[in-house]
Amino acid sequence: MDAIRLAVSQQKTGLRPSDFDALGLHTWLGAVSEVDNFCWPDSEANWKSRNNALINIGLHQGSFLRSYEKMKSTFGAARIGVVMGSSTSSIDRSEEAYCNLDSDTALPHEYIQSKVLNPHAPGLYLAHLLGSSGPNLTINTACSSSAKVFATAKRWLSLGLVDAVVVAGADTLGMSVFHGFNSLQLVSENPCRPFDAKRDGINLGEAAGFALLARADDVDEHTNIMLSGYGESSDAHHMSHPHPTGQGARLCIEQALDIAGLQTTDIDYINLHGTASKANDLIEGNLVGSLFGKTTMASSTKGWTGHTLGAAGILEAIFAIEALQSGTVPGTLNLEQVDPDIDIHMVAENRDSDLTHVMTNSFGFGGNNACLIFSKYP
Amino acid sequence: MKNRNSSQEMRCKILSVGAWGSDFTNWEELQAKLLQKIAINDSPVTKAETSPAPKPSIIPANERRRAPLPVKMAVEVSSQALDASGLASPDVACVFGSGLGDTEITDYMCRAVNTESRQLSPTKFHNSVHNAAAGYWTISTHCMKSANSIAAFHETAGLCLMEAASQCIAHNEPVLITLFDTKAHSVYREIFDCESDFAAAILICPENMITETPPIASLTLQTTVSNIPLPELINGELNHLYQTNPAAKILALLEPLAAIKASTEQQTSQATIKISIAANLALSCTINPDQASHHQDQFAS
Numbered sequence: 097m098d099a100i101r102l103a104v105s106q107q108k109t110g111l112r113p114s115d116f117d118a119l120g121l122h123t124w125l126g127a128v129s130e131v132d133n134f135c136w137p138d139s140e141a142n143w144k145s146r147n148n149a150l151i152n153i154g155l156h157q158g159s160f161l162r163s164y165e166k167m168k169s170t171f172g173a174a175r176i177g178v179v180m181g182s183s184t185s186s187i188d189r190s191e192e193a194y195c196n197l198d199s200d201t202a203l204p205h206e207y208i209q210s211k212v213l214n215p216h217a218p219g220l221y222l223a224h225l226l227g228s229s230g231p232n233l234t235i236n237t238a239c240s241s242s243a244k245v246f247a248t249a250k251r252w253l254s255l256g257l258v259d260a261v262v263v264a265g266a267d268t269l270g271m272s273v274f275h276g277f278n279s280l281q282l283v284s285e286n287p288c289r290p291f292d293a294k295r296d297g298i299n300l301g302e303a304a305g306f307a308l309l310a311r312a313d314d315v316d317e318h319t320n321i322m323l324s325g326y327g328e329s330s331d332a333h334h335m336s337h338p339h340p341t342g343q344g345a346r347l348c349i350e351q352a353l354d355i356a357g358l359q360t361t362d363i364d365y366i367n368l369h370g371t372a373s374k375a376n377d378l379i380e381g382n383l384v385g386s387l388f389g390k391t392t393m394a395s396s397t398k399g400w401t402g403h404t405l406g407a408a409g410i411l412e413a414i415f416a417i418e419a420l421q422s423g424t425v426p427g428t429l430n431l432e433q434v435d436p437d438i439d440i441h442m443v444a445e446n447r448d449s450d451l452t453h454v455m456t457n458s459f460g461f462g463g464n465n466a467c468l469i470f471s472k473y474p
Numbered sequence: 475m476k477n478r479n480s481s482q483e484m485r486c487k488i489l490s491v492g493a494w495g496s497d498f499t500n501w502e503e504l505q506a507k508l509l510q511k512i513a514i515n516d517s518p519v520t521k522a523e524t525s526p527a528p529k530p531s532i533i534p535a536n537e538r539r540r541a542p543l544p545v546k547m548a549v550e551v552s553s554q555a556l557d558a559s560g561l562a563s564p565d566v567a568c569v570f571g572s573g574l575g576d577t578e579i580t581d582y583m584c585r586a587v588n589t590e591s592r593q594l595s596p597t598k599f600h601n602s603v604h605n606a607a608a609g610y611w612t613i614s615t616h617c618m619k620s621a622n623s624i625a626a627f628h629e630t631a632g633l634c635l636m637e638a639a640s641q642c643i644a645h646n647e648p649v650l651i652t653l654f655d656t657k658a659h660s661v662y663r664e665i666f667d668c669e670s671d672f673a674a675a676i677l678i679c680p681e682n683m684i685t686e687t688p689p690i691a692s693l694t695l696q697t698t699v700s701n702i703p704l705p706e707l708i709n710g711e712l713n714h715l716y717q718t719n720p721a722a723k724i725l726a727l728l729e730p731l732a733a734i735k736a737s738t739e740q741q742t743s744q745a746t747i748k749i750s751i752a753a754n755l756a757l758s759c760t761i762n763p764d765q766a767s768h769h770q771d772q773f774a775s
Contacts, residue, residue: 183604185625187583187584191587193584194585197661203661210666213662214575215573215604216626216627216630220751231633231636232626232750233629234624235624236604236625237608237622237623238603244622247620252640254644257636270587271587272583272584272594272602275586276594276596276602278594279593328620328621329618329620330608330620331613332617332618333613344618461600461603462603462605462606464605464623
């Protein structure tokens with residue numbers, strides 16, 4: 097969190113130019129270099145993957161584990177849910193295994209990892225690290241994955257299925273992600289420029305994020321932030337193109353406002369999905385502009401992080417929560433001139449403001465949409 | 475420690491079921507198989523028949539050609555359950571679940587990125603997302619409700635059921651649960667012993683919802699700490715599928731459900747499905763013949 101705060105305050109991007117020889121692509125990346133140096137102890141080698149290394153590093157940041165241990169001793173390990181969101185899971189490890197396939201058909205010995213080469217890998221590994229034995233699943237809805245984890249957690253808590261939930265998101269850079277997005281002609285050779293007239297595509301990034309949720313009346317200490325609303329919807333339009341009028345996105349925003357009992361005018365700041373792709377920003381920008389008018393501030397933080405896919409939901413929830421707590425609305429890095437075809441109140445530079453309710457949008461392949469609203473606890 | 479060992483109950487109704495596997499193509503066929511008492515030792519060792527891949531007509535022809543097998547299976551069973559429920563797809567949220575995902579596409583992508591050109595097909599790339607089935611379903615049926623896509627390895631069936639029931643109750647709306655896993659690609663066969671294809675869909679609705687089609691049963695779910703080993707199926711022929719295909723873990727619930735319609739005795743039955751790999755946490759399912767539909771049946775006869 098300290099690094100995010102510093103990067104926001106200094107308007108310093110985490111994106112770097114790619115190594116063309118390694119990647120086969122000219123682009124900019126939000127890579128986490130600590131992952132390259134992560135050492136797996138022998139006893140844990142069966143969990144080895146880049147995505148799991150990122151989860152391990154992320155989980156040990158700040159005071160998260162201390163808060164979790166306190167909840168575990170209060171409620172017991174079986175009463176804490178673990179809801180992970182991911183798109184790539186540990187496909188990085190499969191890609192690596194295929195460099196070394198035995199006679200083209202068999203996984204080499206060190207890749208015989210059933211708990212890593214399946215789509216629930218990040219959820220399993222997180223539960224393993226936490227020593228949690230409660231309900232544990234991974235939501236794999238592409239780029240809305242780790243926004244939807246909050247919706248699931250809120251339902252489980254309100255129905256009394258569990259007493260606390262660790263929600264998380266983790267996605268890692270890998271070859272299939274780069275070359276997949278490149279095949280759709282969505283990757284920019286330059287630093288991404290969300291909502292700018294000259295934007296020309298996305299940068300990819302990797303991230304892991306974590307949050308601990310409980311019913312407010314069950315805990316003595318908390319952040320003073322509550323998850324007041326969530327919305328989930330489908331575009332019913334196309335696997336990889338957004339709905340042309342943003343109808344699906346509108347439905348999830350309306351559901352989130354409805355659950356929170358708020359009006360559009362109550363929302364002080366929106367952390368947009370804002371990938372810097374031509375289509376997303378045009379459609380999302382005009383939808384948000386038409387729904388929220390000029391009174392709500394909006395920005396995209398993908399200029400700091402790149403598009404972290406299945407981790408973007410929770411990462412941007414954290415940006416929104418940090419804005420709520422610090423009173424600093426992050427700007428939109430690399431935004432010089434808002435696209436004249438987009439009618440929206442964008443914040444380009446950081447701005448200080450007293451915020452009460454903030455929103456974040458996440459949209460994924462398959463037309464899968466999610467929207468979250470966080471509020472100061474009254 | 476605050477003493478909350480078990481969760482509150484979740485109650486809903488089961489409206490309809492869809493099913494497709496290597497030797498059954500709908501719920502009625504699977505139902506008949508589930509009711510056959512075959513001891514495991516007696517089960518034939520001959521290779522099971524393989525049904526031709528389903529061709530769900532609900533997917534537009536252009537898209538259907540590009541849809542991979544797991545998507546076709548998932549959409550087929552979803553379509554069966556929706557048709558039998560009498561509900562309209564725009565009113566039904568959905569929770570899709572697959573324990574292994576599409577290992578054929580995983581194999582394709584991992585091979586392609588290890589070639590010199592590293593080129594991927596854009597269609598295969600967008601089909602590679604775990605929520606491809608949910609995407610094809612919502613696109614084909616114009617459903618703009620929430621669509622989930624869940625992986626929980628061998629516990630996928632239990633967690634999808636729990637997640638879907640919690641959505642059904644929290645939002646007071648019907649929810650389609652679709653579980654599907656295809657046989658693992660040969661490269662993954664050493665770690666996943668899933669050798670046959672299976673898909674099933676269950677459409678649930680809130681307890682108080684009035685539906686034109688009478689519900690099959692009412693369902694009460696509760697998380698429970700249980701040391702009871704998972705049951706074996708009455709039909710030993712299905713046990714291997716049940717044990718190795720993550721989606722097929724739902725057979726533990728479908729077996730008593732199959733018995734309900736066949737039986738004239740209206741009795742309560744129980745099923746248990748695991749929801750945590752680390753502990754004995756399970757979802758206990760209590761299945762009751764639906765009172766309203768039972769009365770309707772009596773009235774009709």
